[in-house]
Structures are given as structure tokens and as C-alpha cells.
Amino acid sequence: MTRTPWWRNAVVYEVYVRSFADADGNGEGDLQGIRSRLGHLRELGVDALWLTPFYTSPLADGGYDVADYRDVDPRFGTLDDFDALVADVHAHGMRLIVDIVPNHSSDRHRWFREALAAPPGSPARSRYIFRSGKPGDRPGEEAPPNDWPSAFGGPAWTRVDDGEWYLHLYAPEQPDFDWRNPDVRHEFEDILRFWLDRGVDGFRIDVAAGLFKDESFRDLHGQDRRMPDGPIYSRPEVHDVYRRWRQILDEYDGDRMAIGEVWTDGPEDLALYLRPDELHQVFQFDLQLAPWSAMAFREVIDAALKAVAPTGAAPTWVLSSHDSVRHVTRYERQEGFQGIGLARAKAALLLLLALPGSAYLYQGEELGLPEVTDLPDDARQDPIFKRTNGEKAGRDGCRVPLPWSGRAEPYGFSPDGVRPWLPMPERWASMTAEAQASDPSSMLNWYREALALRRRLHGDLPEDLEWIDSPQTALFFRRGSLLFALNCGDNPVRLPAGTPLLTSTPLYGELLPGNTAAWLSSP
Template sequence: MERTPWWHDAVVYEIYVRSFADASGDGVGDLPGVRSRLPYLAELGVDAIWLTPFYPSPMADGGYDVADYRDVDPLFGSLADFDALVADAHALGLRLMVDIVPNHSSSAHPWFRKALEAPRGSHERDRYMFRDPAPSDGGSAGREPNNWVSVFGGPAWTKTPDGQWYLHLFAPEQPDFNWRDPEVRREFVDILRFWLDRGVDGFRIDVAMGLIKAEGLPDTEPGFGAKSPIWSQPEVHDIYREWRRVLDEYPGVRAAVGEVWTDSPEDLALYVRHDELHQSFNFAWLEAPWSATAFRKVIDETLTAVPAPTWVLSNHDVVRHPTRYGEGSLDPAAGLARGCAAFLAMLALPGSAYLYQGEELGLSEVKDLPPESRQDPIFARSKGELLGRDGCRVPIPWSGAAPPYGFGPGGSWLPQPADWAGLTAERQAADPSSTLSFYRRALATRRSLRGTLPDTMAWLEAPGDALFFTRGKLICVINCGEEPVRLPPHDQVVISSGPCDGTDLPPDTAAWLLTE
């Protein structure tokens, strides 16, 4: 019997499938490619993997526009490839989670195509958010139903040929479902069961706070708070209570983690009550600047409000954290040093940690992608004013001295930098001083301490812009300042993210210390 559920303190590795490994040679990552690299992930020392969407899709938003929730897009392989991937992952001791996209479908989904063909007021349209236009200032109908804007920029409404409008909080190719329709709820319960029956260990839920919209769809102001008519409506929790009952029916422990953007940890905590989701992403940690004060505030607020915390520094939607931490620094290497220090501190905290592919290689954001190669709808909808998320999605380098660096037998769907030869997994695996080797040591050290540390922590007094905290016999120290700081009393330095003489901790460095 497991001491605690596997997700409680798991390290989960996010795989952006399109950019991980390409077995077919078409320049796009796929499920057989992922399968071929499972031994690498097992050796890295993670407990689980999370796959971004691989379902049939027109790819208007990298697969987050799903046309069929019960199949694999030929671009990524087949259901047989998926089944083989699950089997191999489990054989290596890796859990496997898949992305579920319940807020919206693709405009190519059969339901939406039928909705466009159906008349106003039909059941086919009730599955989505179709609305009549609002009166214009002149008194005649014609305007969008309200002032909501798309997360990707521009209005959140598109007009249909018969004069109605449909809601899309993201791209026009991603119409929002109407989660007040019972058929939508039944459909997604069936989708969950389809993948649970194939052996998945859980789900990452996209836009988990957005499924229910306020009655009447009133105008809104920016923000994710409880007052928004778009996000975190009370009825959304009924959906996750139903999903939790489904997950609990299956043998073993099947888990769900929500992508929940909120304005407060208290609101975040509502999603992880005992009968709802198991976890919810803690984006406050990701958004915190390089500052001991900021880190401590996030840690205190999170551990006070959330019973099963998660910690994450990067994902497929944000600028990679070494780049974020390095902005404004005079030292070009500072971003990576800080990234490694934040990673080590994150692993020491109670709860689970989520990693994003390539961070173990020290990859930074690719900012100079040519405009013609960019595929993120944010770039197109902003007419190039916003670069979008392609810079963190560049296929990762595996081997060799030139692109595509072993990504696959062909090229890569986004161009890789010409100076990544020194960052390949092959090169770094042979270098004990590399970022990859550090990640492997850190994850192995964390695993060796699993079960010996309490789920609580306590602060120690720390000088300057540093943090010192304890979890039982473990002391974690991180120096966000510009000067070395004296280490607290200890018996052993177990691991550090940079040089550490056992007496002082240099700037931009973290370390784990043990006391007898």
C-alpha cells in the first residue's frame, strides 16, 4: 500500500508532444517518438508524464482545438501507438496523464458543424454558446452580445451567417461549450471513461476555471476573480465533483490537476476540496519574480490555503523561466543559475512539482524565430505585436552538432537555434557539470528522501535577500541577493545548484543541507 497517493509528492514532466521527439520524419513530434524516449525520462527520475493534446485537430491552436476526443490525430500516430506508450510507461514505473480540453472544441467538431447548420434555438446550438446580437446604439440589433474579449486578443464573439454570434474565449476556431447543457456533461464523462479504460493515470484539465459562465453573460472587467462572469463560477465545482466520482471508481489512484488561473490562493483552494480535483496548478509560484520576499509570500499563502500544493516554473504557455529570471541581469548566465536554484528550492517544498520539457537541458526562450515560422494564433491575432508562445515550444535537442539535433529523421516544425549543439541531451549526459546532470542528481536526492520528510516546513532566520527553511532534517537555502550569505548550522551539504564551500552560499544559488 502506498504511504500517500502517488500524486501527492510526484514529479510530473510535461511533454509538448509536437516538440518532444519525431519518429515519423515529418518534423512534428509524435507518440512513437515519445515512446522511444521513455527510458530517458525514467533515468531523469520523474514519476509521471503529462501529454499535451494528441487528438484529431485542425491545429489552429496546436491541438487545443479538438475535433474528436476519442482518437489520435494521424500526425501523432494511432490509438495502437497510444496503448503501446501507456504499456511501456507503466513498465518503466512512469504514470501517464493526458490533457483534456473541456472548455471548447474545434470548429471542425461534428457537433459544431451541426450547430451551424441547425436553426436558432435548436438543441444542436444549445451545446455551444450561441446568442442573439445586442442592440446597437441606434436601436437596431447587430453588436456582439457583450464586451467579452478573447484571451488571444480581439472580440470573443464571431457572427454566423444567420446573424447569431457564438462565443470563443480563445480563437474563433475554438467555440466554447455550453456546460449548462446536460448532454455536454454526459459527453465528457464518457470521454473520461474512454481514456481511463485505456489505462491513463489521470488528466490535466485545460481552462478548468472557465467551463461555466454567469447567467445572462453580463459585461465584464479584466481579472480572474470571483466577481468575473467568465471565470470560477460556483457551478463549475459541481462538474468536478462528478468527475471525481468517476475517477474514484477506477482501480489504483487516478488523479486530476486543473489549469486554474485565479486572483487568490483561497479561490484556488476551492478546486482541491476533498471531493473535487486532486490538485490545481499554483501559477503564483511561476509568476513570482526572482526575490526571496516574493518567494516567501507565495509559499506562505499557498501552504496556508491549499492542502495539496503544486509547484511549477515553466510550461508550454509561458516564457521559459531562465529567460524570465535573466531579464535585467548584467550576467548572461544569471538566468540559468537562478533557474536551477529555483528548481532545487521547489523540489524541497511540500507537495508535487511539474517540470516542462527541456528545462532539464537549461533551454531558454527562443525569441528570434522568423515571423513566417510562427504558428501561435496569438501572434497572428495581434498582427505580430505579441510574439506568442512559440518561443518556448521549439523542439528540444537530443544529439548531434546541427539542427534538428536528433529530434527526428527530418527537420523540425519550428527552427532550432544554431548554437544548441552544446545543449543536447547526449552532450549533457556525458558532462557531470551540465544542467541535465544536476537535474538528475536533484531528482535522485529528492527520491532518496521521500517518506522521511514531514509535509510541513518552518522558516529559519536568513540574512539579506535569502530564504532558509526546514523540513525535518532537511534545510533548504536559496540566495536571491547579490552577496554571499553565511549558511545556517548543518552537518552536510547534500546538493547545491552551484559552487558551495559549506560555509557561504553564493548569489543565485540554492543548496540542501542535512542535520543529524
């Protein structure tokens, strides 16, 4: 009998390090803070933690601008703190995944400083993407090398003092590496080994499809920067990198793994990353992007299962992350009246956990936290807000620190009297982990119950599902002995025959209320 790797059906909890728990009182989360709250995650019932970047960084983009890939930023702790965290996570029976950021570094990285100090055409510059500009629209004016936009607003090129331009698909403080340079490949292979040797169980790869750019650097001419066969993402050369990374991971025991942040236009491209000698998983974001609709959910699930089927890999499911509006708020906005977001979020969790594959949770969703939409402008730190002159709110609203206890800010996130790096709403006083732990009807206890039931059931469930006829507003499927039912409409629908195991709101006899999900055992 083939042993199933731990990650294939895991529930993984994303820790946004800066906002999870602050142990040293600087208003920002840290590694010791995470250690102090591991009991919360063990009781929640997750299998693994994914840490967002904690490396040395100026935090121009929340740590995704890395200045030193082999050290911990002092505001988050030390390498000794990291080693202690790894030991504690493993002692609690969980695994640890860390973020790796290979597409770009910080402009404070030693290599980029060397590049700026070196002349055009030098070996130091060849580790990044420097190019000459082109004539502008006016006489004597110079334009960027092409028309590529930054994902954060504005052009993707910045001119340096000697006249050359460097590429940054994100903020100017995040220059893109040139992955055609063997120095870059060897450096990241060494970085992988550095953290694997310290005991990490896997890596989440940021911008996994973006490492190589088309050598012609052709203009987009207004087309989507993520277009299929485009010059920016999913270039064929990227797969050689992940084949090599897979070899490195396979050298270590314990089912070390890698999951890629891959945005693709279809299942065929996605499947390329999941070939047996490449990545173990890729994020499938369509469930996160889908509206509250039975038809939309079914289409997303079918497409996700179709994408991974040829590869033998398992699908991944996610509803929220550090890059997206929290799903409680998304579901609330769609309907337009207050309170429905929480009901839908409870139902969506049962959908997430009933599907084959692994589920990725984002910190705070177990508390039912909404997006914070009223942050003052002077508190916002996301470069998206700054580079669009406030036209786009950015991602700070989903990154507000977690409320742990007490009745006022900082709600146990930091020691009393310390202001957190983003302000926390007064309305969160009733949503702290402490308040919810003693409330049997709370979102926290709902998550604990649902995850515990999944843990008991999933070992006996097949890796596929069978759709069952359902009303238009509903979604029914069977996985072995488990029946799943979701009613996305407002009016009750009749349940399929089975014995209820867990429901997100009380049933009306044999009727499933609107915006409710149920797990049932097959008759």
C-alpha cells in the same frame, strides 16, 4: 498507516507532444517518438508524464482545439500507438496523465458543424453558446452580445451567416461549450471513461474554472476577465461537474487523479476545487510568476501552503510550461546580463524540489533551454501572435522542438534532413541531451542528481516546513532533517548550521554564494 497516493509528492514531466520527438519524419513530434525517449525520462528520475493534447485537431491552437476527443490525430499516431505508450510508460515505473479540454472544442468538431447547419434555437446549437447581438454604435450596425475579450486578442464573439454570435474565450476556431446542456456533461463523462479504460492515470483539465458562464452574460466594462465574482470564471456550478468526475475517477483502481488549470484570485476560491470530493490538485502558478526575490518566493510559498491547508491536499509547484516564457530566460531578463539565468534556474530547481507537494517540470528545462526569441514571423503559429498582429510574440518560443543529438538542425528530433515544425537555433548544438549526458557539470546531470536525491529523501520528510531566520536576500527553511537555503542576492551569505548534501554552485567555505541554493542535513 494511510498509504500516500502516488501523485501527492510526484515529479511530473510535461511533454509537449508536437515538440518532444519525431519518429515518423513529418517534422512533428508523435507518440512513437515519446516511446523512443522514455529511457531519457526514466534516467531523469520523474514519476509521471503529462501529455499535451494529441487528439484529432486542426492545430489552430496547438491541439487545444479538439475535433475528436476519442482518437489520436494521424500526425501523432494511432490509438494502437497510444496503447503501446501507456504500456511502456507503466513498464518503466511511471504514470501517464493526459490533457482534457472541456471548455471548448474545435470548430471542426462534429457537434459544432451540426450547430452551424442547424437554425437558431435548435438543440444542436444548445450545446454551444450562441446569442443574438445588440445594436452597435452606428445605425444599422450590430455589435457582439457583450464586451468580453478573447484571451488571444480581439472580441470573444464571432458572427455566423444567419446573424447569431457564438462565444469563444480563446480563438474563433475554439467555440465554448454550454455546460448547462446535459449532452455536454454526459459526453465528457464518457470521454473520461474512454481514456481511463485505456489505462491513463490522470487528467490535466484545461481552463478548469471556465466551464460555466454567468447566465446574464453581463459586460465586464473594462474589468479583468478573471476578476473575482466575475461572469466568466469560477462560477459555482463548476463544482458539481468535478464532484461527478471525482466519482468516476474513484471507480477505478490505481489512484487515478485530476489536476485543474485554475486561475483564482485567492486561497479561498482555490480551496473550493480541492474539497475532498472534487479535484485532487490544482496548479498554483505564483512561483512561475514570481520575480527572483527571496521575499517574493516566501510570500508565494506561504500563500500556496495556506491555500491547500484547509483541504488536506498537497501544493503543486511549477516554474515553466508550454504557456509561459522559459524560466531561464525570465531570470536572465530580470538581471540584464548573460549567464545568470542558468545559475538561477539550477537554484530554483532545488527550491522546487525541497518544497512539500508535487513538482511539475516542462520538457527541455532539464537541458537548460532558453526561450527562443528570434523566431521569424512567418514561422510563428501561435494564434496570440496572429490575433494581436504581432504585438505579442505568443508562446512559440517555449515550444521549439527538443535537441537530442548531433551538431545541426534537427538535432535528432526528427530523422536527418527533416525540417522541424519550428526552426531550432544553431546555438543549441552544445545543449543536446547527448552532449550533456557526457558532461558531469551539465544541466541535465544536475537535474538527474537533484531528482535522485529528492527521491531518496522525500519519504522521510514532513508535509510542512518551518522558516528559519535568514539575511534579507536569502530564504532558509527546515523540513524535518532537510535544511534548505537560497541566496537570491549577489553577495555571499552565511549558511545555517548543517552538512551540505547538494549545492547549485560550489560553496565558499561556510558561505552561500549569490544566486545559489543548497540542501543540508540538520545537525
